Amino acid sequence: MAQRHKVTDFHGIIMYRKDYQERDLLVKMLTLEHGKKMFFVRGAKKRGFKLTGDILPFTYGHYVGDIREEGLSYVNASKATEHFSHISEDIFKNAYATYIMSLLDFAFPDSEPIPEWYDKLHAGMGLIDQGLDAAVIANIFEVQLLPVFxxxxxxxxxxxCGESKPPLDYSESYGGxxxxxHxxxxxxxxxxxxxxxxxxxxFSVLDLATLNSIAVKTETKKHLRRFLDQIYNDTVGVHPKSKRFIDQMNEWESPLTPDSD
Ligand SMILES: [Zn+2]
Incomplete structure (x- = not known):
């Protein structure tokens, strides 16, 4: 039986890249149309490779390729790509953006179309790139991904009893x-x-596409971090490597940022 090939236009966001043999790369993308896909990019590490700028980390855009239902897919060309350049230039933004992508990678199987998460990721990366607090944007993803996990x-x-007026507290054993x-x-x-x-x-109901500013006090950010670490450790059980790097960064940072409230 002939293998089905589907050379098609698609929209993608580069999630990560992995060396593959001497001159090639494996590139993971979240595509709008086909969910997460792993692409084999032959000759990607050769000098003068025509798609070098289109497959850099934190790049997104409109590509043409051969999308396989199983196994590796192929990128043949790009039509228009852009780059979240402030993310790649800044170690903090980079760390949080990488962490968000690894959470999405854990949360969904490859090849499952998740267009709403493509839009969220695109919006979230755009906000981090524009300078909104990357730690808070990561918190929003962590909260909104909980049901997926x-x-x-x-x-x-x-x-x-359904009471919705504050004060309210969180119970892990009741899950709410x-x-x-009570x-x-x-x-x-x-x-x-x-x-x-x-x-x-x-955060649980916020629409990232309409967010344009956010300011959370340092003390509250620490409490959100502690709460989400507890939920992710006790209940979700997902620990991306990129999160350990963020924890280390927060340790370096903490003597320099006294609580502001
Ligand atoms: Zn009650």
């Missing part, structure tokens, strides 16, 4: 918020401050 925290209101009348249900509730609860609830 099978954790559906109830953030609309108290899991027992508790109101003061705090006693979980003696190990997390005692989150209300600002952290506020942002968690906002």
């Amino acid at each position: 099978g954790v559906q925290p109830e953030l609309r209101g108290c899991v027992i 918020l508790l109101c003061p009348r 705090y006693h249900m979980d003696p190990r509730r997390l005692h989150l401050d209300q600002r952290t609860v506020f942002y968690l609830r906002q």
